[in-house]
Amino acid sequence: MNPETVAAPAALSGKLITPDDSRYRTYRSTYTTVGSPAVVAVPESAGDVAAALTLARDRGLPVAVRSGGHGLSGRGTNHGGLVIDLRRMNEVTVLDRARRLVRVGAGARWAQVARALGSHGLAISSGDHGNVGVGGLATGGGVGWLVRRFGLTVDRVRAVEVVLADGTAVRADADNEPDLLWVMRGAGAGAGVAVAFEFEALDLGNVGYAQLAARVDPQGRVLQRLGAVLKDAPQELTTAVMFSSQGPVTNAFITAVVATDDTQAISRAIEPLLGIGDVTLQQALLTPYTSLVPREHLHVNVGQMPTSTTNGLLTDVTPAAGRALVDMMAGPTPLFVQMRSLGGAVADVDPAATSFPHRHQRWLVTASTFPPHGHDDLLKAWEPVGRHTEGAYVNFESRPSQASFERTYPGAVGARVAELWRRYDPDGVLRPW
Structure with a gap:
């Protein structure tokens, strides 16, 4: 054209x-x-x-x-x-410091948000990289460094400014268009274009930050022990694990963030991680939250990291799930695999409160392939792990489809999401697949 x-x-x-x-x-x-x-x-x-x-x-x-x-x-x-x-619609404004109410343009990236709010002693529970955009995260879910203490990003949204497919501008909040607010907090991609959000931010300055490394045994017992630690951990502790496999040897690199500046509480939260197996503590420090999503993360996006990604949610790392994860990571298809902890404050929210219904699961597992391996290779490698998952997260699914919709929005939630998509976008202009 x-x-x-x-x-x-x-x-x-x-x-x-x-x-x-x-x-x-x-x-x-x-x-x-x-x-x-x-x-x-x-x-x-x-x-x-x-x-x-x-x-x-x-x-x-x-x-x-x-x-x-x-x-x-x-x-x-x-x-x-x-x-x-939406990149030019990126303003960040503190509307009411006493109520911690802030307005953020959908085109902002989280490094920009963190820096703008940091001078006010505020933060928003967001993703785990400064280059992530606000709009996609705040309409899909939002799993990041503060998730177990303060919930998902969508849990902090109090209002959304939306342009519907017919061009109508609508403010959705608890009193005005509550159905639109509900669907925009977790399934917004098919309902309208979010142009700005009002968030209830958090009082937050420094946090505990630690990096650990662990050898993963073939049976996945280390992963089971990690699951047991997080099951009983204080809500302040959130972890993300990245894996590296070389032949039969798999190593786990654990990043732990403790959402408090109390050094004793940080030590108590991190110490049980040292007991999950062959673990070394590489560093532990107190750092501003802004350092976790720094401006250095900001870069242009020109398709420089071609990947295909899928994901699933685990309630528990059972022995069978642990073995399946290790077998997948040590298999013939090279994969980038991560495990991000959920639970805590995520589970405190009523599953019906937002269109993100997955509140009892404790882990988000993602897997990605890189060229020359494609999506079919990914799905073949993922299938044994997928049998143990329950649900999925929309933002880590490269091939949106009816099948992925049903995993992401199961049962009655999916029926309500589909009905609201039809109500707000009857012609399917914004349908994600």
Whole structure:
């Protein structure tokens, strides 16, 4: 499609990027996926977003929405369609310090948010990398360094400013459009374009930070012991584990964050991790929360890390699940595997309160392949582990489909999400697959 076929409405003058534009290379892709959209709209207001949606409908263009960050699912770009890139809508404002109420544009990235709020002694429970975009995380779930202490990112959302597929601008909060608020907190991709959020932030300054390494035995007993530790751990402790396998040898690299500046409490929280097996403590320190999602993480996203990703949620690391995980990591397909802890404050929320229903599971397990291995290779390697999972997280699924929808939004939750998607976007303009 040539530029003449996507002539800009007056509202979008100077805000459309087409393939003949020198900026196109830095706007066409996400971190993991190289796209070839016919046009990228870079709005600066809700009105601009509405104009972009009108353009897409008029030209029959499929729509992808990008909030400016990583976009591991790959849904932030497309081929031959229109991409709405929200990166210019990135303002961070403290609305009421006493109530810890802040407004964040959907195009901000978490490094920007952390820095802006840090000077006020505030933080938001967000992702685990500064380059992650606010919009995608705050409409999908939000699993990060504070998740066990303060819950998911969606649990801190008090209002969302949304542009619906027909161009209508709506504020969704507990009193106005509560159904829209419900679906935007966990399943927002199919309901509307979030342009800003109001969050109830946290009083937070320094946190405990530790890195540990452990040898993983073939039976996965180390993983079972880690699961047992987190089951009884204080809510302040959140962990993320990355694995590295070389032949039959698998090593686990554990990052532990303790959401307090009480050094004794930090020591008490970390100490049980040293007893899960052959563990070495590499470092432990007190650090500002902003150092966990620093500005150094910010980079352009030009498809530089092509990956295919899937995931599942575990309630417990059973002996069978532990063995399946180790077998997968030591198998013939090279994988990047992570385990992120849940539970704690996540489980304190009523599963019906948001469209993220997975409240009793304690672990999010993700697996990614890199070229030349593709999605089929990933699914084949994942299948033995997948048998032990219960549910999935939308933001770590590279191939959205009806099957992944049913894993992410099971049963009555899925029925309600589908009904609300039809209500707010009857023509399926924003349907994620």
